[in-house]
Amino acid sequence: MTTLTLADWQQRARDLRIEGRAFIQGEYTTSSAGASFDCISPIDGRVLAQVASCDEADANRAVISARMAFESGAWSRMAPAKRKATMIRFANLLQSNAEELALLETLDMGKPISDSLNIDIPGSANALRWSGEAIDKIYDEVAATPHDQIGMVTREPVGVVAAIVPWNFPLMMACWKLGPALATGNSVVLKPSEKSPLTAIRVAQLAIEAGIPAGVLNVLPGYGHTVGKALALHMDVDTLVFTGSTRVAKQLMIYAGESNMKRVWLEAGGKSPNIVFADAPDLQAAAQSAASAIAFNQGEVCTAGSRLLVESSVKERFLPMVVEALKGWKPGNPLDPATNVGALVDTQQLDTVLGYIEAGRNDGAQVLIGGQRTMQETGGLYVEPTIFDGVSNAMKIAREEIFGPVLSVITFDTAAEAVSIANDTPYGLAAAVWTADLSKAHLTAKALRAGSVWVNQYDGGDMTAPFGGFKQSGNGRDKSLHAFDKYTELKATWIKL
Numbered sequence: 339m340t341t342l343t344l345a346d347w348q349q350r351a352r353d354l355r356i357e358g359r360a361f362i363q364g365e366y367t368t369s370s371a372g373a374s375f376d377c378i379s380p381i382d383g384r385v386l387a388q389v390a391s392c393d394e395a396d397a398n399r400a401v402i403s404a405r406m407a408f409e410s411g412a413w414s415r416m417a418p419a420k421r422k423a424t425m426i427r428f429a430n431l432l433q434s435n436a437e438e439l440a441l442l443e444t445l446d447m448g449k450p451i452s453d454s455l456n457i458d459i460p461g462s463a464n465a466l467r468w469s470g471e472a473i474d475k476i477y478d479e480v481a482a483t484p485h486d487q488i489g490m491v492t493r494e495p496v497g498v499v500a501a502i503v504p505w506n507f508p509l510m511m512a513c514w515k516l517g518p519a520l521a522t523g524n525s526v527v528l529k530p531s532e533k534s535p536l537t538a539i540r541v542a543q544l545a546i547e548a549g550i551p552a553g554v555l556n557v558l559p560g561y562g563h564t565v566g567k568a569l570a571l572h573m574d575v576d577t578l579v580f581t582g583s584t585r586v587a588k589q590l591m592i593y594a595g596e597s598n599m600k601r602v603w604l605e606a607g608g609k610s611p612n613i614v615f616a617d618a619p620d621l622q623a624a625a626q627s628a629a630s631a632i633a634f635n636q637g638e639v640c641t642a643g644s645r646l647l648v649e650s651s652v653k654e655r656f657l658p659m660v661v662e663a664l665k666g667w668k669p670g671n672p673l674d675p676a677t678n679v680g681a682l683v684d685t686q687q688l689d690t691v692l693g694y695i696e697a698g699r700n701d702g703a704q705v706l707i708g709g710q711r712t713m714q715e716t717g718g719l720y721v722e723p724t725i726f727d728g729v730s731n732a733m734k735i736a737r738e739e740i741f742g743p744v745l746s747v748i749t750f751d752t753a754a755e756a757v758s759i760a761n762d763t764p765y766g767l768a769a770a771v772w773t774a775d776l777s778k779a780h781l782t783a784k785a786l787r788a789g790s791v792w793v794n795q796y797d798g799g800d801m802t803a804p805f806g807g808f809k810q811s812g813n814g815r816d817k818s819l820h821a822f823d824k825y826t827e828l829k830a831t832w833i834k835l
Contacts, residue, residue: 340437340455340675347451347673350441358389358535360396360559361542363403364552369560370395377536380448380681381672383717389535392560396529397568400556404498404525405574407553412496414523414795418474425470425521427682428548432463432513435544439509439537443630444672447508447534448681449635450671462513465817468801469517472819481830488833493826495523496601497576500569502562502590503538505531505683506741511581512538514805518821519579520550525573527556529566533583533683535559562586571597571731579824581605581640583739584810603814603824605640605806607739608767611760612643612796613782615753616652619794620771625659628745631770631796633667633723636682637691637743640811641768642749643796645736647756650749657747661707661725665703667743669712681718682742690718691742698726698735703746731759739765753778757785770796789815 342350358377359366364409368374373391378384390396392585408414413421432439432630439462440454449458481489489553508530519526530538535666542557558565570578577600580590594602612631618624631643648656682688688711695709708724723743729736736746750756760769769788773779783791789807792798799805814824 341754342437342675344671344674346673347441350437350456351673353443354438354441356387356442356536357539357543357598358387358559359399359539360390361539361555361557362396362400363556364546369393370399373430375532377446379445380683381445381716383645386445389532389539389559392565394564394568396558396560396571397565398456400558401498401529401569401572401574403553403556407551408495408497408525410551412551413520413525413554417435421521421523422470422474422505424549425473425517426467427460428466428550428807429463429467429470431544431548431793432459432466434543436460439540442536442540442592443509443534444680446536447505447683448672449676450680452675452677453635453765458507458510462509464801465510465517467515469821472822472828473521476819476822481788486835488835490831490833492829492831493522493822494829496825497524498574499524499526499577499579499825500529500572500575501526502566502569502578502580502582503531505533506640508534509537509541512541514816514821515579519825520554522822522825524577524825525554527558527569529558529560529569530734532559532561535657541577552749567593570594573598575600577601577603577825579603579814579818583607587812604812605816606810606812606815607765608640608642608807608811609645609734609737609739609763609765610641610643610768610770610788611645611647612770613647613756613760613772613776614649614656615756615773615778616649617774617778618652621652621656622659624772625656625663627770627796628660629663629667629723632745633664633679633743636680637723638683638687638741641790641797642741643770644740644745645731645760646745646747647759648747648749649756650751653749659708664707664723664725664745667723679743681720683695683719684735685719687741688721691721691744693742694735694738694740694744695724696744698729698733698744698746700730701733701735703735704728704731710744723749737763753782754802757782759818761785761787764810766781768792768797768807
């Protein structure tokens with residue numbers, strides 16, 4: 339636990355040396371065209387660094403580097419126990435550099451420093467460590483065969499993986515991909531979001547320090563329509579993994595089909611229902627959870643509980659509890675350890691969130707709290723956490739992913755109606771159910787079309803449980819042993835004795 343104060347973090351920010359170049363074949367390098375872009379902090383609008391703007395030529399360089407590393411066998415054919423030890427060293431280096439990485443994350447993306455330090459960086463290190471620990475404990479299979487034959491079913495690394503990751507949890511989402519991809523022996527070309535590239539660029543060097551061979555991990559900062567598209571269309575990328583919007587996810591599937599039919603694994607958008615029945619065992623806990631489910635990380639969370647479904651008979655008592663709980667979530671300087679709501683990532687996202695708030699008002703929903711931009715004098719991008727009442731599931735704010743701290747309250751009268759409303763969405767990433775009735779909890783959870791369902795809590799789970807969505811929230815799973823399926827090919831070898 340750090341004892342650093344706001345003044346300490348501000349001083350460290352002034353002293354910080356930020357690397358903005360791409361990382362290819364074990365070295366930092368400028369983009370092939372020499373292009374770069376300003377990396378701007380949403381905290382106060384300052385320019386943090388010039389970051390390489392990679393393009394198709396850089397994608398080719400990185401994929402060639404990754405392919406050469408893979409074919410060399412230096413990593414792909416390394417003994418699993420040795421690869422495990424290297425992955426654990428990589429995880430430990432993230433932890434030993436936690437304060438620097440947390441500061442980069444906060445300056446770059448705007449999230450509170452306490453969250454970066456206590457959630458994002460430990461979670462990132464744990465993802466690497468968990469996958470590394472697992473790799474020498476996963477066994478292949480022997481098929482049932484006649485006595486004079488042997489049928490082996492083995493897993494092999496797919497080869498070159500392109501990983502395109504989002505800006506809301508930049509390092510953690512990268513490590514959810516890097517953990518199983520690297521542990522199974524693949525080479526990776528990582529493309530961080532142009533909105534938050536700094537921690538990915540930094541950890542590339544830590545991978546080398548850990549003993550991961552040059553070329554196994556390459557990092558290409560840049561824009562989706564340039565370097566991201568180039569990776570998705572590249573004929574020598576074997577697998578593409580992505581976390582981000584549903585719109586981009588659909589386009590990546592098209593690119594894969596237009597190129598080499600590379601495997602594509604997607605974790606996309608969400609509009610998660612948080613269902614509170616009248617018999618919830620603790621309405622106060624449900625209210626606190628409803629507030630944190632929409633305000634944590636400024637609402638920039640794919641599983642944000644953005645639709646609060648409340649049974650009509652308890653709404654009059656419950657909703658004031660939620661409003662009161664949300665008062666505890668206030669925007670502040672993200673470098674202040676006491677802050678629990680930071681800045682939105684950039685002006686585009688600020689405009690998007692404010693646009694949805696205006697749409698909610700225009701559609702007739704009532705603002706109970708929040709609804710305004712705040713702290714404009716700082717030069718930063720801050721919005722008050724907001725609750726809309728009187729929302730129907732047909733309204734824009736209830737149907738589209740906002741990715742900001744905007745909560746829509748919708749009422750229901752029966753469990754069947756709650757499930758119908760909850761499932762009336764193109765998304766299916768997550769959901770929560772609050773009830774003291776065990777049968778109701780199980781039946782509702784089974785009826786919900788979502789990849790994760792939490793009962794009497796919100797956002798539970800750890801690395802042992804898979805994470806991913808139904809419907810247009812994506813395919814495949816991150817975390818758990820199920821994630822290894824995305825990064826391996828099954829081979830059947832039939833031997834006549």
